[in-house]
Amino acid sequence: MSTDTDDTDPIRIAFVCVQNAGRSQMSTAFAERERDRRGLADDVEILTGGTDPADHVHEEVVDAMADAEFDLSDRTPRAITNGELRACDYVATMGCSTLDVGGVDDAVDVRDWALDDPDGQDPDRVREIRDEIERTVSALFDEVERERVSGE
Template identity: 80%
Template structure:
């Protein structure tokens, strides 16, 4: 069983957008895979959420992530709180700036990835967004690995 003291030294990363039904869900899946691949299970905690969560992950997102080997059909969008964001080392927003960066605090590295919303897009465009997210997540983990 995990206790709060287990995660004191863990790096906390949040992926957030408005609905938590597309870009942030894809980012979370890729981050979970990177964490596993790099053997960082206890070293990196991943949060995801939205400011106005949808009822379910977008169908086109589920489809293109399934093509990449991820099953997001059982994921449920959730709200993320300001307190959760303040507890993070890094927060990646997806280009839907509903976040007043000043409210999070200077101790959090907030990055806006400025990604198109996949909702309602054709599958080829959603694949492009997915692939861009995969690269950004890998680069973030490269950066974490290089940090002292």
């Protein structure tokens, strides 16, 4: 975790993959919901992006998230910069071995969630990946809440 911030700075979390069209978009949607549910709107900033963004969010991801009452149809994959990553407390990569976070210093907690890519998967498999992401994001927010409460 970044040590150059004080208690009033938001905790910055980035969800990153290569295309920013599947796993990182699902993670971002679940993170936004967790932030709101837990009353952390002023305490947590969420970023998402990819190293080689796609033109649109994968259709199977849009459909699976719609089943969970999220509308990702208006989201657009975007590039993320090393500067944005360096400003984060946590960076969650989605299992994209080609993602280079080498420009991120040791103060950033980088985690590789090693999630399967939903692109081209059947709907049941995409929903399984979605549900795994939901659990993983919730666990991360448990940590963030503990950090914010304990002031670590």
